[in-house]
Amino acid sequence: MKYRTGIFSLVILLGLIGCGAEDGDSTASGNSGGNGDGGSTARFAIQNGFLVTLEGGNQIHTYELDSTNGATRNLASFTVRGGGVETLRAYESDKLLLGTQTGSLVLRITDNGDLYSMTNVSHARSCDPVIAVEQTLYITLRNSRALNCGGRDATNHLHVWDIANLRAPALRASIPLDQPYGLSALDDTLYVCTASGLVSFDISNRWAPQQTAFDDRWLCDDIIARDGILYLTRFEEAIRLLDLDMEPLSILLPGE
Amino acid sequence: MISRLRGSPLASAPLSSGILWAFLSSLTLFAGFWFELTIRHGSSPLAPLDTHVLTHWLWASFPSFSLTLLVLSLWQSLHPATATRAIVPVSLVLIGLEALQTLLPDARFDGLDLAAIVLAAVLVRTLNSLTRPAPSRAPSTATPVWKTAAGISLVLGITAQMACYEYEETCFDDEDKCDTLVFVTKEEVRAEIVPEYGNNAILRIPGKMYQRDHYLGVVDKHRGLHIFDTADPQNPLRVVYLPIHGITDLTIKGDFLYANSYMDMVSINLNDVHQSTFSSTSVTRELDVFTWQAPERFFQGSYLSSEGNHQKRLTNEDTDKIYIGYQSHKGERFLYGRQDSDVLTETKP
Numbered sequence: 001m002k003y004r005t006g007i008f009s010l011v012i013l014l015g016l017i018g019c020g021a022e023d024g025d026s027t028a029s030g031n032s033g034g035n036g037d038g039g040s041t042a043r044f045a046i047q048n049g050f051l052v053t054l055e056g057g058n059q060i061h062t063y064e065l066d067s068t069n070g071a072t073r074n075l076a077s078f079t080v081r082g083g084g085v086e087t088l089r090a091y092e093s094d095k096l097l098l099g100t101q102t103g104s105l106v107l108r109i110t111d112n113g114d115l116y117s118m119t120n121v122s123h124a125r126s127c128d129p130v131i132a133v134e135q136t137l138y139i140t141l142r143n144s145r146a147l148n149c150g151g152r153d154a155t156n157h158l159h160v161w162d163i164a165n166l167r168a169p170a171l172r173a174s175i176p177l178d179q180p181y182g183l184s185a186l187d188d189t190l191y192v193c194t195a196s197g198l199v200s201f202d203i204s205n206r207w208a209p210q211q212t213a214f215d216d217r218w219l220c221d222d223i224i225a226r227d228g229i230l231y232l233t234r235f236e237e238a239i240r241l242l243d244l245d246m247e248p249l250s251i252l253l254p255g256e
Numbered sequence: 257m258i259s260r261l262r263g264s265p266l267a268s269a270p271l272s273s274g275i276l277w278a279f280l281s282s283l284t285l286f287a288g289f290w291f292e293l294t295i296r297h298g299s300s301p302l303a304p305l306d307t308h309v310l311t312h313w314l315w316a317s318f319p320s321f322s323l324t325l326l327v328l329s330l331w332q333s334l335h336p337a338t339a340t341r342a343i344v345p346v347s348l349v350l351i352g353l354e355a356l357q358t359l360l361p362d363a364r365f366d367g368l369d370l371a372a373i374v375l376a377a378v379l380v381r382t383l384n385s386l387t388r389p390a391p392s393r394a395p396s397t398a399t400p401v402w403k404t405a406a407g408i409s410l411v412l413g414i415t416a417q418m419a420c421y422e423y424e425e426t427c428f429d430d431e432d433k434c435d436t437l438v439f440v441t442k443e444e445v446r447a448e449i450v451p452e453y454g455n456n457a458i459l460r461i462p463g464k465m466y467q468r469d470h471y472l473g474v475v476d477k478h479r480g481l482h483i484f485d486t487a488d489p490q491n492p493l494r495v496v497y498l499p500i501h502g503i504t505d506l507t508i509k510g511d512f513l514y515a516n517s518y519m520d521m522v523s524i525n526l527n528d529v530h531q532s533t534f535s536s537t538s539v540t541r542e543l544d545v546f547t548w549q550a551p552e553r554f555f556q557g558s559y560l561s562s563e564g565n566h567q568k569r570l571t572n573e574d575t576d577k578i579y580i581g582y583q584s585h586k587g588e589r590f591l592y593g594r595q596d597s598d599v600l601t602e603t604k605p
Contacts (some may be wrong), residue, residue, distance in 0.1 A: 045507060
């Protein structure tokens, strides 16, 4: 709560392109595309019938899709001012969540494939995948692991933001973790990859995650929790399947 | 004091010209960094710098700094009367020479060199006002300072320039000592995708995942996509491997998988994959929608090469080539910034 007034700000980052009041009629689900899940570090998403891609740290392209032959047609390209965008994820039926180095940005995609900014949750410079559970954002902030993540001084936290009112996002919790990265939620459990292992939280109270388990055997960069299985990827090293108690099911190693 | 002010406005209005100098030098420094970061490296100007890159940049601009210092110091010691007024024109001439370097083959404009010149000029200007003799004293008392400065910068300048010459001799004069870029052509990238069914394919660089139903897609970074059937999670079975050059990201909608392939967007009909009715019509490419990274990106620690200066300055004018790394003059191969000789099948020097 102490960050509340100091940290967040509402900044419209993108130009107000196609800002008319259009109603999204998409049936797309709230996760990252179609009815599958590409994890919290994804840079491609399906939303409102469009394919949306993130290129570099600031280029967002939208594509129209031909469902009969799979052809794509680049509709528009947008530049996020300030850059530093790392992840892209579908949210609700017509929105996109961008994890940036300075915050999380909620964009709306119109029926024309145009994008405009709805809100921006700012934080200190870190790298941050982001996921949403209903109207709560879970953002992991980490410092090193990769370049440009704010250096050693950057914050290492799980942030919980209430975005029920997109015009006034509120930070509800800030939990220190060891370089948290990818994260995923399944039912009332939130799983977070950290530099020292996999952590799980009970989020039945959305704004007050309670840590329920920690397993230092499982290092991961991203995680997908679905259908009773935890899919972990440790970039360049291994893919692991665990059960919901974090016990190993199988492993896919390079060279196999 | 009043008369001095009138005599030489730039030299004698210490406060206002000091501010002007500080402003100009900050501006140039900022412009230099901004140019390097955003134009050349495509990253955010606010992003923290890799220390190796920074060191390299500073070292690369050091000759410009010491050369400016040398010329201005010599002028100060040889002809103190006109020296202060000469700072600006001399700096401008040096900046002009710097800009002319763009015309040389294998050379390129370095924004930080300009910053270095301005920095040296500011240093001389500051030293100048600190050591300025009082009006009553003889002007010659200041010259020993400048002789020392000239001497030091001469040594520094020669050392730095020698390093440059050595660098040019190793690569520019002897092709065998040059690192070479590793690239693939667009034609190779766009070669027909032939699925490899069964469990023979090898996962090299696990990357991102995509999960749907009881299938798990695993990106083999820059190489392709493995699709595993995880219906039995204790025994995932590789259904198929799709070689998609340059893939890092994917998503799926309906029957189609969408992935990047260096500069192209590829869509693949998953029904055809699963029903083994795959043909060339199962793949659609939208050409040239992504920008592939500049080759500098592959050089860890510097934009030349990982060790020493054996890399010719690179020009990325051949739009048909996708640079994926380099091979050092010793034969080691660095792909995507990491040492690995076994990552790709399509490499060639």
